Amino acid sequence: xxxxxxxxxxxxxxxxxxxxxxxRVLAGxxxxxxxxxxxxxxxxxxxxxxxxxDMRRIVAENGGFRIGxxxxxxxxxxxxxxxxxxxGVVEASNLIGSTQIQGRCTVVGNLCNASPAADSVxxxxxxxxxxxxxxxxxxxxxxxxxxxxxxxxTSLAKGEFVASVFLPKRPANSGDAYLRFIPRTEMDxxxxxxxxxxxxxGSGKVTAARVSLGAVAARALLVEDAAKALIGSKGxxxxxxxxxxxxxxxxxxxxxxxxxxxxxxxxxxVLARRAAGIAIERAGGR
Numbered sequence: 001x002x003x004x005x006x007x008x009x010x011x012x013x014x015x016x017x018x019x020x021x022x023x024r025v026l027a028g029x030x031x032x033x034x035x036x037x038x039x040x041x042x043x044x045x046x047x048x049x050x051x052x053x054d055m056r057r058i059v060a061e062n063g064g065f066r067i068g069x070x071x072x073x074x075x076x077x078x079x080x081x082x083x084x085x086x087x088g089v090v091e092a093s094n095l096i097g098s099t100q101i102q103g104r105c106t107v108v109g110n111l112c113n114a115s116p117a118a119d120s121v122x123x124x125x126x127x128x129x130x131x132x133x134x135x136x137x138x139x140x141x142x143x144x145x146x147x148x149x150x151x152x153x154t155s156l157a158k159g160e161f162v163a164s165v166f167l168p169k170r171p172a173n174s175g176d177a178y179l180r181f182i183p184r185t186e187m188d189x190x191x192x193x194x195x196x197x198x199x200x201x202g203s204g205k206v207t208a209a210r211v212s213l214g215a216v217a218a219r220a221l222l223v224e225d226a227a228k229a230l231i232g233s234k235g236x237x238x239x240x241x242x243x244x245x246x247x248x249x250x251x252x253x254x255x256x257x258x259x260x261x262x263x264x265x266x267x268x269x270v271l272a273r274r275a276a277g278i279a280i281e282r283a284g285g286r
Contacts, residue, residue, distance in 0.1 A: 125143075228246075
């Protein structure tokens with residue numbers, strides 16, 4: 001195995017594109033190193049992107065925030081402006097592993113690992129986050145929800161990697177939230193996860209919404225029917241019931257040791273309802 005630590009994006013792309021064997025990007029390494037030690041993968045090349053300056057920065061941009069591909073989740077938690085603008089995304093990022101893991105793990109790595117149960121991904125989809133992909137043909141901006149295509153699979157072409165994630169400017173009177181259900185109280189994999197982001201008008205009615213579910217399909221889902229159930233309402237009981245029903249209807253989970261299909265379908269609706277309630281409270285300044 002060859003290890004490289006380039007100082008520029010261009011050098012990283014050249015290394016990845018030029019490798020004939022299996023190449024992997026190292027950001028935090030909390031997934032990659034575990035997979036290597038367990039023998040799941042044996043890369044011919046590992047490209048460490050942490051020496052590239054932009055990979056380690058959170059930058060204000062067009063009223064939003066660009067998060068570099070190697071920014072640890074712990075740094076997101078310590079960034080006051082980011083935490084204020086997108087509390088749900090930051091909370092989701094800080095559910096990944098332990099406190100020690102959060103000092104290394106990244107939301108970009110969580111995204112590109114392509115686990116259906118990734119915590120940060122539903123929150124970023126709800127936030128309408130955009131991934132910036134760089135590669136031999138330049139750069140392209142892709143909705144976060146279009147990166148993972150199946151468990152462990154992504155839409156990235158040879159030589160490409162995600163350099164950053166952009167969280168857009170939040171409209172006034174907006175709020176977001178992420179909740180998950182796990183069997184234990186700490187450090188477990190989501191049985192169901194749900195991210196909700198929404199905007200209220202002056203009267204408290206929802207004018208825009210996005211709802212995303214994780215761990216209930218081959219990749220995180222954007223549930224448009226659940227969002228439609230909220231729009232035009234003030235989060236009343238009838239709207240919340242429609243939201244929960246739409247979320248449950250969208251869930252297409254599997255049975256495994258952490259939960260049955262029926263349980264996950266039920267919990268999808270419950271979490272969507274609870275996350276929407278938190279997002280409405282935050283949007284209203286409460």
